[in-house]
Amino acid sequence: MVWTLFFSQVLNGIQLGMLLFLLAAGLTLVFGIMNFVNLSHGSFYMMGAYFAAATLARTDSFLLAGLAGVVGAMALAWVIERVALRRLYSHDHLNQVLATLGLIMFFNELVRMIWGSQPLFTAPPSWASGNFAFGDIGYPSYRLLIIGAGAAVAVGSYLLIHRTRIGMLVRASSTHADMVAALGVNARLLNTALFSVGAGLAALAGWLVGPIVSVQSGMGDTVLILALVVIVIGGIGSIRGAFYASLAVGLVDTMGRAYMPQILRGFLDRNVADAAGPALASMLIYLFMAAILAAKPDGLFPVKR
Amino acid sequence: MSFLSITGLVKRFGGLVATDRFHLELPKGELHALIGPNGAGKTTLMGQITGELAPSEGDIRLDGQSILGWDAPRRALAGIARSYQITQLLKGFSVLENVQMMVQARQGHSFRFWGPVGRQGDIVQPAMEALDHMGLAHRAHDDVMALAHGEHRQLELAMALAMKPRLLLLDEPLAGMSQAESATMIDLLKRLKGHYTILLVEHDMQAVFSLADRISVLVYGRAIACDTPSGIQRDEDVRRAYLGDE
Amino acid sequence: MTPEKLDWRTPRPWLAALLIGGLLLVPTISSWLGQSFYLSFATRIVIYALAATGLNLILGYGGLVSLGGSLFVGVGAYAVGISAFHGLTNGWAQLGIALVITLVIAVGCGLVSLRTRGIGFIMITLAFGQMFYFLTVSLKQYGGDDGLPVEQRSVFNPLPALDSKVALYYLALAVLLVVMYATWRLVHSRFGYVLRGFQSNERRMLAAGYPRLRYQLTAFVLSALVCALAGVLLANLTSFTSPSYLSWQASGELLLMVVLGGMGTVIGPVLGAVVLLVLEESLSGITQHWMIVLGPVILVVALVSKQGLWGAVLQWKAREHTAAAPPPSASSVPVATEGTA
Numbered sequence: 001m002v003w004t005l006f007f008s009q010v011l012n013g014i015q016l017g018m019l020l021f022l023l024a025a026g027l028t029l030v031f032g033i034m035n036f037v038n039l040s041h042g043s044f045y046m047m048g049a050y051f052a053a054a055t056l057a058r059t060d061s062f063l064l065a066g067l068a069g070v071v072g073a074m075a076l077a078w079v080i081e082r083v084a085l086r087r088l089y090s091h092d093h094l095n096q097v098l099a100t101l102g103l104i105m106f107f108n109e110l111v112r113m114i115w116g117s118q119p120l121f122t123a124p125p126s127w128a129s130g131n132f133a134f135g136d137i138g139y140p141s142y143r144l145l146i147i148g149a150g151a152a153v154a155v156g157s158y159l160l161i162h163r164t165r166i167g168m169l170v171r172a173s174s175t176h177a178d179m180v181a182a183l184g185v186n187a188r189l190l191n192t193a194l195f196s197v198g199a200g201l202a203a204l205a206g207w208l209v210g211p212i213v214s215v216q217s218g219m220g221d222t223v224l225i226l227a228l229v230v231i232v233i234g235g236i237g238s239i240r241g242a243f244y245a246s247l248a249v250g251l252v253d254t255m256g257r258a259y260m261p262q263i264l265r266g267f268l269d270r271n272v273a274d275a276a277g278p279a280l281a282s283m284l285i286y287l288f289m290a291a292i293l294a295a296k297p298d299g300l301f302p303v304k305r
Numbered sequence: 306m307s308f309l310s311i312t313g314l315v316k317r318f319g320g321l322v323a324t325d326r327f328h329l330e331l332p333k334g335e336l337h338a339l340i341g342p343n344g345a346g347k348t349t350l351m352g353q354i355t356g357e358l359a360p361s362e363g364d365i366r367l368d369g370q371s372i373l374g375w376d377a378p379r380r381a382l383a384g385i386a387r388s389y390q391i392t393q394l395l396k397g398f399s400v401l402e403n404v405q406m407m408v409q410a411r412q413g414h415s416f417r418f419w420g421p422v423g424r425q426g427d428i429v430q431p432a433m434e435a436l437d438h439m440g441l442a443h444r445a446h447d448d449v450m451a452l453a454h455g456e457h458r459q460l461e462l463a464m465a466l467a468m469k470p471r472l473l474l475l476d477e478p479l480a481g482m483s484q485a486e487s488a489t490m491i492d493l494l495k496r497l498k499g500h501y502t503i504l505l506v507e508h509d510m511q512a513v514f515s516l517a518d519r520i521s522v523l524v525y526g527r528a529i530a531c532d533t534p535s536g537i538q539r540d541e542d543v544r545r546a547y548l549g550d551e
Numbered sequence: 552m553t554p555e556k557l558d559w560r561t562p563r564p565w566l567a568a569l570l571i572g573g574l575l576l577v578p579t580i581s582s583w584l585g586q587s588f589y590l591s592f593a594t595r596i597v598i599y600a601l602a603a604t605g606l607n608l609i610l611g612y613g614g615l616v617s618l619g620g621s622l623f624v625g626v627g628a629y630a631v632g633i634s635a636f637h638g639l640t641n642g643w644a645q646l647g648i649a650l651v652i653t654l655v656i657a658v659g660c661g662l663v664s665l666r667t668r669g670i671g672f673i674m675i676t677l678a679f680g681q682m683f684y685f686l687t688v689s690l691k692q693y694g695g696d697d698g699l700p701v702e703q704r705s706v707f708n709p710l711p712a713l714d715s716k717v718a719l720y721y722l723a724l725a726v727l728l729v730v731m732y733a734t735w736r737l738v739h740s741r742f743g744y745v746l747r748g749f750q751s752n753e754r755r756m757l758a759a760g761y762p763r764l765r766y767q768l769t770a771f772v773l774s775a776l777v778c779a780l781a782g783v784l785l786a787n788l789t790s791f792t793s794p795s796y797l798s799w800q801a802s803g804e805l806l807l808m809v810v811l812g813g814m815g816t817v818i819g820p821v822l823g824a825v826v827l828l829v830l831e832e833s834l835s836g837i838t839q840h841w842m843i844v845l846g847p848v849i850l851v852v853a854l855v856s857k858q859g860l861w862g863a864v865l866q867w868k869a870r871e872h873t874a875a876a877p878p879p880s881a882s883s884v885p886v887a888t889e890g891t892a
Contacts (some may be wrong), residue, residue: 106846381760
C-alpha cells in the first residue's frame, strides 16, 4: 500500500515535471536568446487551455481541441510579438516586465469577459481515461499520456536543436545573437518564430492539463512562477537545464507535498507537524531554488555568453 | 624587489591562448610601455592585473604580495588604478561627481546616509584638485556626457589619479585624440613619471618612445622583447614582427 | 545630476510643493465634500506612495528590478494582524516586530538574490515573493486564503487613536513626508552616490574599490523596511490583512507606480501612486472589466515611457524656460540600464 502511494507520487512528480518542461522550454529560449523577460507566457498556456476546452465542447474531439489550442495560441503569439513585443527587445528588462504584466491582466480579464468566471469543463478522451495497470498498481492513463507527450517533446526538441539547421541557428543565437543576424539570417523572423513556438508549447501544456485542473482565469499565473523557478534553476537559455530542473522541481514539489507532514512528524509534535507540513511543502521548491542558487548563481547549466 | 612582478601568466579562452607565459618585473617608479599589434592581448593582460579577469596560470605580485584571487575592489584599494581604452565614466553625474566617487572610495567607509557629499571637503577638495591638474576644473559641474572626446580621456586619467594609486595602468590614453590634445596629454604623462609606477599601453609610437623607461612588445600574447626604447628599436624580432623593416 | 539645493526658480519644486500641499489639505477637502470615502481612498494612496517610495530606492536609484516589494508590505501587515490576533495591540511593539522580521527576511533573500543580475534577479525576487505568499495562504489559523481581520487597530501612544480616519491619514502622510525627506538626504549622501554609481556603471565602481554586495544589500534592506512600514499602516487602514497583499500582482502595481511617476526621483513614486490609483478607481467605476483597459494602458506605458510622468513634465517645462534655469537635472531621467537591472 505504501509503495503504491510512493509509486503514484513519483509518477505524479514526473508528470508535473513534463508539464513544467513544456512551459519552461519555450520560456528559457525567449529569455536566453532574445534576452526578453516574458511574463505573459502563462497567458498562452491559459489561452491554449481555453481554446481547447471551447473546441472540445463544440466538436467533442480531444485531438481537434488540442490542434485548436496550439494553433490558436501560436497565431495569437505571432500577432502580439509582431505588433507590440518586438519593440521591447532593446528596452530595459523593467519595461519588459511591465509590458508583459499588462498582457497578463488583459488576457485574464478577456477570458472572464468571454467565458465567465466559472471554470470551464473539459474531460480526458475516452481512450485515455481509466487506469493503466503496472502489475498490481494502477495509475491514471491520462497522466501517462501527459508524461508521454512531454517526453516526446523533449526528444523532439533535442533532435530539432542538435540535428537540424534551424536548431543550429537557435543554438548559435543563444550565445551570439548579433553574429547570427550579421550572417544574414532573418533574425526578426527567427525571433517571432521562436516566440510563437514557445507559446505553442505552453498551449500544448494548457490543453493537456485541462482535464486535471480548473480551466479558469488566472490559471497561468501560478504555473508561470513554477516555470520561472525551473528556468532559474536550470540556467536561463538552456533547454537541457530546463529538462532536468523541470523533473527535479516536479518531483520535489509533489513528493514534498505528499510526505512533508509525515517527515515532520518524525521529529516534531504531531499537531505542529500537521500544521507546518503543508506550509513548508508549498515553500519547498523556493527553498530548493535558493539552495541551488547559493551554490550556482547562474543555474545548473548556465549558458555562457 | 620589483614593485609589480608577473610570472608565467597564461590566459586561455577555450582554445585561444590570449596570454602566453608572460613575464614582467616592474621596478617602482618605472614607466613601462606595452606595445604590440591589435589582438596581441594587451587589454586582456590589463584585465588580469586589475582583477577583472582571472588568469588560467601564473602569478601576479604587488610589492611582494601575491594578489591572485583578490577581486577588483580589493586590488583598487591596494593601489591599482586603471584608465580604460573605451571610456568608462559614470553617466548621469557631473564631471566633479565622477572624480569625487573615486576619492570617496578611499576616504573611510560609505555607509553614511545623511550628510550630502557636496559639502564634504575631504572628498570635494581632492576631486577639484585632480580636475585642476588635468585642466578640467572649468568643467566641474557639467554633465559628464557634455564633454568632448579628448576631455573624456583627460577625465579618465584624472579619475585614475584621484584614487591615489601606486600602480597606474593606462590603456591607450591617447586614443582618438587630435595632435594638440595628444601633446597636452603626453605632457601630463611626463609630469607623472617617477611619481607613480606606470604600465602604459599605447599605439602612438612617438609618445611611447618619448615616455617609456622600458618597452615590452607583445605579439599573440607573448612578450617577444623587453628592453629600453633604443634597444627595442634595434631589436630584429621586433622589427620583423611589428615595426616592419624600415 | 541630482542637485542638492532646491532651485525655486524652476517649476520643479513648485509642482512638488503643490502635490504635497494638496495631500496636506485632503482631510479638509474631504470633510467639506462630506464623503469620508475620499479620506480612506486618499489614505490608501498615501500608503501605496510610501511603499512605492521604498521600492524606488532599489529600483530607481539602485537599478535593481525587484518583484518582491509586496512581500515586505505583507510582512508589515501580517505583523499587525497576527499580533492583534494574539491580543498585542501596542503599535510600537507591532512595528518593532515587523521591522525585525523584515530585516531578517530581507537580508536572507537579498543575499541570495543579489548574487545574480538582470533577469535572474527579477525572477528570484518574484519567486521569494511567491514563497511567502504561499506561506501566508497556508497559515490556516490566521485565516489562510480568506485573510485575517484586524479586530483592533494599533495603539501608538501618545499619538491619537487610529480609529479616527483623520488621525490615520495624517500619521500615514507624516511617515510618507519623513521618508521622502530621508530618501532625498540619502540620495545625496555617500551611500546614495555609491548606490547610484553602481546603477550607472558597475564596472567603474568595482574598479574604484567599492564592493558591490554590501551596498546593494543595504539598499535592499532599507527598501524592505519602508515597504513594511507601509504594510503596518495598510493593515490599520483596512482592518484586514490577507495573502493578496503579497501577490505578485501587488508587486507589479508598485513597480508600475514607480515607473509611471518617474524612477530615480523623490516625487515620482508619489505621483505615480496618485495617478494609478485614481485611474483604477475611475475605470472600475465605468466598467466591471476595467482590467482589460488597464492592461493595454500598462503595455503602452512600458513601450513609451522612459522618464515617467514627472520626468516628462520636467522636460516640457524645461523647454519653456530659457538659459536662466539650470539644465534639466538628470535625476528626472533614470539612467538607462542596458539589461543589467
